[in-house]
Amino acid sequence: MLSEYAFWFLSFVAVFSAAGMIFTKNPVYSVLSLIITFFAVAGHYFLLGAQFLAAVHIIVYAGAIMVLFLYVIMMLNLNKLEEEKRNLWSKALGVAAGGILMFVLLAAVQRTDELNSITAGTYNADMGSTQNLGNVLYREFLLPFELASVLFLGAMVGAVYLSKKDLA
Amino acid sequence: MELYHNITINHYLALSAVLFGMGALGILFRRNAIIMFMCIELMLNAVNISLVAFSKMWNHTDAQVFVFFIMVVAAAEVAVGLAILMMLYRNTHTTDTSVLNKLKF
Numbered sequence: 229m230l231s232e233y234a235f236w237f238l239s240f241v242a243v244f245s246a247a248g249m250i251f252t253k254n255p256v257y258s259v260l261s262l263i264i265t266f267f268a269v270a271g272h273y274f275l276l277g278a279q280f281l282a283a284v285h286i287i288v289y290a291g292a293i294m295v296l297f298l299y300v301i302m303m304l305n306l307n308k309l310e311e312e313k314r315n316l317w318s319k320a321l322g323v324a325a326g327g328i329l330m331f332v333l334l335a336a337v338q339r340t341d342e343l344n345s346i347t348a349g350t351y352n353a354d355m356g357s358t359q360n361l362g363n364v365l366y367r368e369f370l371l372p373f374e375l376a377s378v379l380f381l382g383a384m385v386g387a388v389y390l391s392k393k394d395l396a
Numbered sequence: 397m398e399l400y401h402n403i404t405i406n407h408y409l410a411l412s413a414v415l416f417g418m419g420a421l422g423i424l425f426r427r428n429a430i431i432m433f434m435c436i437e438l439m440l441n442a443v444n445i446s447l448v449a450f451s452k453m454w455n456h457t458d459a460q461v462f463v464f465f466i467m468v469v470a471a472a473e474v475a476v477g478l479a480i481l482m483m484l485y486r487n488t489h490t491t492d493t494s495v496l497n498k499l500k501f
Contacts, residue, residue, distance in 0.1 A: 326421025333413035
């Protein structure tokens with residue numbers, strides 16, 4: 229019962245702060261709204277029994293990625309309200325296209341009745357725990373896990389190279 | 397199927413669809429490159445929500461590992477993307493993407 233209310237509460241928080249992220253003029257407020265959305269998403273992970281992912285989500289997104297965004301906004305001094313040069317027509321087209329995409333996705337989801345006939349096995353409350361995920365990650369997914377470190381190395385080299393002063 | 401009290405997988409798919417649609421709307425609506433980046437993050441998160449819901453539905457951890465790797469790729473993408481953004485700002489003194497019209501037909 230409580231988890232049902234929690235679902236609706238977290239969903240409204242996520243959707244409204246996502247709307248705030250899109251429609252506020254000041255980029256700093258956009259970042260702060262997106263952080264609220266991420267906390268709501270982490271709450272959803274908790275509700276779904278993925279405790280490890282909820283913790284990692286807060287650490288990685290709210291702790292690292294959004295701080296990086298704020299840092300870039302600070303360094304570029306972007307918090308002044310800058311009028312975007314766009315005419316009303318292209319804005320209206322953008323809203324219409326996004327709205328239609330959302331509508332089509334919702335209609336497709338609403339028609340997936342066969343999902344309701346699935347009965348999964350007994351629910352294992354320990355499924356999303358750190359121990360269980362660690363076992364899966366270091367056994368079945370060891371190669372992708374190690375390849376991720378190569379990806380990070382490449383991203384780090386790329387970021388350092390791109391931010392060199394004398395580059396083009 | 398019911399994931400927990402009164403909440404089915406369709407609720408989560410609908411939430412995921414709404415968040416994804418809002419991310420797409422934001423990319424089409426805004427011209428500020430930083431905001432467009434954040435909209436991409438929002439779309440990745442929308443997909444992550446549906447993957448975690450499917451993981452609970454099938455009682456299987458693979459989807460959660462997949463979400464973990466999506467987070468990894470998102471972090472790498474943000475590092476490179478923000479470096480590109482810094483370079484864009486250094487060359488054009490704006491983050492408005494409408495100045496980047498060299499490829500416009």
